[in-house]
Amino acid sequence: MALEQYIQRIDDKLHLLLKKLQQVQAENVLLKEQLQAQEETLAARDETIAALENKLHLAKMAVATQGTPSSREDDEEFRKEMRNKINDYIKEIDRCIALLNS
Structure with missing residues (x-):
């Protein structure tokens, strides 16, 4: 008798463990869906x-191009920024040309 009771307790514990596993798996799926939704929201x-x-x-550049910088430092900063932007455009154009030639 003791052996059958022992086996029954193990069987009961196994069923309980399987039930908990299913609950954890369901929770895991839910959490993954919530994470995906949060990642999409964050990306948006x-x-x-x-x-x-x-x-x-662009608004700052538009104001700066109207020739009314608030100080000499703003004017110099705008020039540096415009040079960097133009250089970026030139680099991008060069990459495109290189891709077209290859």
């Missing part, structure tokens, strides 16, 4: 932030 926010930063940058 990052895109929005990048677009707004770009608009702000």
Whole structure:
């Protein structure tokens, strides 16, 4: 009798363990879905932030090109920024030309 009771307890514990495993797996799936949703939300926010930063940058450049910098430092900063932007464009054009030639 003791052996049958021992086996029954092990069987009960096994069923309980399997039930907990299923619960943990279901929770894991739910958490993965929530993580995916949060990552998508974060990516959308990052895109929005990048677009707004770009608009702000363009607005600053537009104000600076109107010839009304608030100080000589702003004018020099604008020139450096414009040089860097032009150099970036030239590098990108050179890469495109290299790709077309290859």
